[in-house]
Structures are given as C-alpha cells and as structure tokens.
Amino acid sequence: MPGATELQRVLADLRGTVSALTRGYRDQGRPVTDGSPELLALCARLEFLLQFDLKEKRSLWGQRQDYWDFLCQGLRGRHEHQGITHVRHLPQLRTPLGRGRALLRYCLARRQLAETLQLCLLDPQATRAWYHARSPFLDPQLCADLLACLYDLDGVAFCLDPQPPGLDAGWPPSTARCQQDVQRLAQAEHEALAREQAAREELGRQREVEREVKGRLLELLREKDSLWQQSEGIGAPPAPGPCARCRSTAGPLARRHQCR
Structure with a gap:
C-alpha cells in the first residue's frame, strides 16, 4: 500500500506537471491534446490521488466501486452535471474505472476539473464515508493546495478525444x-x-557444401570403381575389327558384313 512519502512525491509531481502544462500553453498558445506526455502524467497522478486510501465498496451487484462512484455521489443532488450524463451514454465503457477516467477527461476539456472536485468535497462527512484518514482529501491544507493547483488548469485549453477507446484498460x-x-x-x-x-x-x-560433398563423393566412387576394375583385370571392351571370313569391316554405311 502506498505510504505518506509516496503521496507527497505524487503531489509534488502533480504540481510540476500542472506548471509544465500552463507554461507550455502560455508559451506556445496551442491547446493540449492527447499527444501530450504531460497530459498522461497529469491524469495518472490525479487518479492515484483519487484512489489513495479509498475504501473498498461494492455495489448491489457485487461490482467493486471506484472514484467514479464517489464523484457521482458527490455531485448528486447539487445540479445535473453534464459530464456524468455524457459518460453514462458512452457504450464502450464497462467499468467504474473507465467511467471515472472519461469524466476526468471531460472536465479537463471544459475547464471544470477543479470546480467538479471541489463540489464533491464540500461535505467532509460524505468524503469520510469513502476515504480513510490518510487521504489527502481529508487533510484541509493538502486539499486546499491541491484544488488551488488544479484551478490553474482553468487557464489551459484541452482538445481531447471525447470518446477515446480503451479507458477501461488504461489511459490513452x-x-x-x-x-x-x-x-x-x-x-x-x-x-x-x-x-x-x-x-x-x-x-x-549449407547447400553449396552439400553439392561439393556430393560431387566429391561421386568422384570417390568413380575412383573406387576404376581401382576395382584394375584389380580384377577388367579392361575396356576391344574395338571391333575386320571379319575373319570376308575381311570386311562394318561401319556407319555398312552395318553388316558381306558374308552374312
């Protein structure tokens, strides 16, 4: 389980990421898109804080609840949040974790992230029902610093895909x-x-070596056959000579002897 040291490190990293996003937008004047590595770092660290020391709860159907359910309950009864409606109509999302990620992206794109989170944290008693004592949302000073940091993002424009695939498995x-x-x-x-x-x-x-070996083997077989013939006294057949009766020689034009 993450400890207090890691929590402080993530908070410091989150402040650095927000500073990098605001500085980049101020210097370049272009909105932050899904291609920004700082966006991925921001979402991952914010999700870490929302899940830090979160109590384990399950729905009536036995599904494990996540910070999506906390945000829905925190926004319930105050006003109809368009982000909740938008996320619930995304058919590709199957898990509370994926819906929570989609809601964070929706709020970033509409510069409502800090305001939405602050609305969910207005009731400390309701927050304690979802988080244990180590959560930064139960520490007034840490919570105030975090919200102030996130309010800086209201000055940054985000141009994000409204229906990114694969949020159930991870951030884009x-x-x-x-x-x-x-x-x-x-x-x-x-x-x-x-x-x-x-x-x-x-x-x-290998094929060339195989051909060479086969050729050499054939030569050895021929040499062996020649040596065997010499050892057995077997020579080449004698050339045909003239007929002993008519003394004529068979040739290409006269294949038969005259005496036959």
Missing part, C-alpha cells in the same frame, strides 16, 4: 510513447529481417 498513450513503440517495433522488424537474411545465407552455404 501519449504520442511520445506511441512513437517509442513504433520505433521498438521497427527495430524488432529490422532485426527479424536481418535474422531471416542471415538464415537464408547460411542455408545457401
């Missing part, structure tokens, strides 16, 4: 990670082609 990978994966795949393909080429060359060398 950033472009940098995709490029790394593509490079690894290209390198693996190059290595596979090199191995295949080396195998072809080795097979060609």
Whole structure:
C-alpha cells in the first residue's frame, strides 16, 4: 500500500506537471491534446490521488466501486452535471474505472476539473464515508493546495478525444510513447529481417557444401570403381575389327558384313 512519502512525491509531481502544462500553453498558445506526455502524467497522478486510501465498496451487484462512484455521489443532488450524463451514454465503457477516467477527461476539456472536485468535497462527512484518514482529501491544507493547483488548469485549453477507446484498460498513450513503440517495433522488424537474411545465407552455404560433398563423393566412387576394375583385370571392351571370313569391316554405311 502506498505510504505518506509516496503521496507527497505524487503531489509534488502533480504540481510540476500542472506548471509544465500552463507554461507550455502560455508559451506556445496551442491547446493540449492527447499527444501530450504531460497530459498522461497529469491524469495518472490525479487518479492515484483519487484512489489513495479509498475504501473498498461494492455495489448491489457485487461490482467493486471506484472514484467514479464517489464523484457521482458527490455531485448528486447539487445540479445535473453534464459530464456524468455524457459518460453514462458512452457504450464502450464497462467499468467504474473507465467511467471515472472519461469524466476526468471531460472536465479537463471544459475547464471544470477543479470546480467538479471541489463540489464533491464540500461535505467532509460524505468524503469520510469513502476515504480513510490518510487521504489527502481529508487533510484541509493538502486539499486546499491541491484544488488551488488544479484551478490553474482553468487557464489551459484541452482538445481531447471525447470518446477515446480503451479507458477501461488504461489511459490513452501519449504520442511520445506511441512513437517509442513504433520505433521498438521497427527495430524488432529490422532485426527479424536481418535474422531471416542471415538464415537464408547460411542455408545457401549449407547447400553449396552439400553439392561439393556430393560431387566429391561421386568422384570417390568413380575412383573406387576404376581401382576395382584394375584389380580384377577388367579392361575396356576391344574395338571391333575386320571379319575373319570376308575381311570386311562394318561401319556407319555398312552395318553388316558381306558374308552374312
């Protein structure tokens, strides 16, 4: 289970990520997209905080509840949050974790993340029903610092895919990670082609050696046959000579002797 030291580290990393996003948007003037590695880091760290010391609860059907259920309960009865309605109408989401991730992305795209989280934390008693004592949401100072940090994101524009695939399994990978994966795949393909080429060359060398061995074996068989014939006194058949009766010689134009 993560401890207080890791919690402080994640909070510090979250502040650094928010600073990087605000500084990048201020300097470049372009909205943050799914290709930003800082976006992936922000979502992962925010999810860590929402799951930190979260009590284990289950629905009536036995499904394990997550911070999505906490956010839904915190927003219930105050006003109809459009993000909740939007996420519930996404058919590809099957788990509370995937729905929670979709809601965070929805709030980021509409600059409502800090406000939405603050609405969910207005009732400390309801928050204690979902979190144990170590949660940063039960520490007034940590909670105030976290909300102040997230309110800085209201000045950053996010242009995100409203229906990203695979949120049940994980956050959408950033472009940098995709490029790394593509490079690894290209390198693996190059290595596979090199191995295949080396195998072809080795097979060609083996076939050449096989041909040489077969040729040498044939020569040895011929030499053995020649030595055997010499040892047995077997020579080549004598050339045909003239007929003893008519003294004529058979040839291409006269295949039969005159006496026959």
